Amino acid sequence: MTITGKARLAGVMGWPVGHSRSPRLHGYWLERYGIDGAYVPLAVRPEDLGTALRALPKLGFRGCNLTVPHKEQAMHIVDRVDDTARMIGAINTVVVEADGSLTGRNTDAPGFVANLVQGAPKLELDGATVMVIGAGGAARGVVAGLIEAGVVQVRLANRSAEKTNALVRAFEPYVVSTPWGERADHLDDIDLLVNTTSLGMEGQPPLDLPLDGLPRRAVVTDVVYAPLETDLLARARARGNPVVDGLGMLLHQAVPGFEAWFGVRPDVTEDLRRHVLG
Numbered sequence: 001m002t003i004t005g006k007a008r009l010a011g012v013m014g015w016p017v018g019h020s021r022s023p024r025l026h027g028y029w030l031e032r033y034g035i036d037g038a039y040v041p042l043a044v045r046p047e048d049l050g051t052a053l054r055a056l057p058k059l060g061f062r063g064c065n066l067t068v069p070h071k072e073q074a075m076h077i078v079d080r081v082d083d084t085a086r087m088i089g090a091i092n093t094v095v096v097e098a099d100g101s102l103t104g105r106n107t108d109a110p111g112f113v114a115n116l117v118q119g120a121p122k123l124e125l126d127g128a129t130v131m132v133i134g135a136g137g138a139a140r141g142v143v144a145g146l147i148e149a150g151v152v153q154v155r156l157a158n159r160s161a162e163k164t165n166a167l168v169r170a171f172e173p174y175v176v177s178t179p180w181g182e183r184a185d186h187l188d189d190i191d192l193l194v195n196t197t198s199l200g201m202e203g204q205p206p207l208d209l210p211l212d213g214l215p216r217r218a219v220v221t222d223v224v225y226a227p228l229e230t231d232l233l234a235r236a237r238a239r240g241n242p243v244v245d246g247l248g249m250l251l252h253q254a255v256p257g258f259e260a261w262f263g264v265r266p267d268v269t270e271d272l273r274r275h276v277l278g
């Protein structure tokens, strides 16, 4: 689509940024809704992040997304962050306010939940018991979303004690840790199983987690979306469990930013999924 001199501007800051699917994703919506706007990749070195963020209002940008490695550092640069972002310790979305100040948000948590609601509509998160594998940045977004959705307990299994303890502390009293070696022994009463590690991603070994003890009604989801069907999801599906892939989380986390910058709340559709994968 041709843009005019009045085009609204946003983008994604990362280093490197070439792998980001966000320009493709937001570009689809701009075209779909006929918006005079542009969403561009912004390759910003870590040492330049403060200068780059402060330049957004001066360049007329409405805001940006943040990807690796900027999400944590950016939280300390913007003027305010919401409670979810503070709990997670990272932001992925910046909105330039009318006075030029910067508001940071974390939309991974609502994005994760929205993907589950769309992909597993029968799952009742309010009152649910959930097993989360992994305790890194992705796990923090997932756990924050689960707590906001009303889960009663998050069981956390993670290889290193260091990250486990940090996450348990950040989300007390909702998160209890399960020893890594016993991760398969505490699945028999859960409603949802989530893999937040990079295990199962292309080029990585699969997640080693026997599912024999898992109830067939339990939903299984993965934050990994390349491949779309990880080994974990394939094994869960084969035994009859409902599964939700990780691509939807990427799509849904983009919705609040697009709405704030471009003024339209966009839909997450099958056609969008195909476009982003393509």
Ligand code: ATR
Pocket (backbone or CB within 6 Å): 134, 135, 136, 137, 138, 139, 158, 159, 160, 163, 164, 196, 197, 198, 199
């Ligand atoms: P992200 O921000 O994508 O979550 P991260 O912060 O590096 O990335 O976290 C990766 C998570 O995957 C961690 O919980 C990590 O476990 P450790 O705390 O032990 O490092 C987990 N992980 C990565 N590779 C793993 C492996 N081979 N076995 C078990 N866990 C692994």
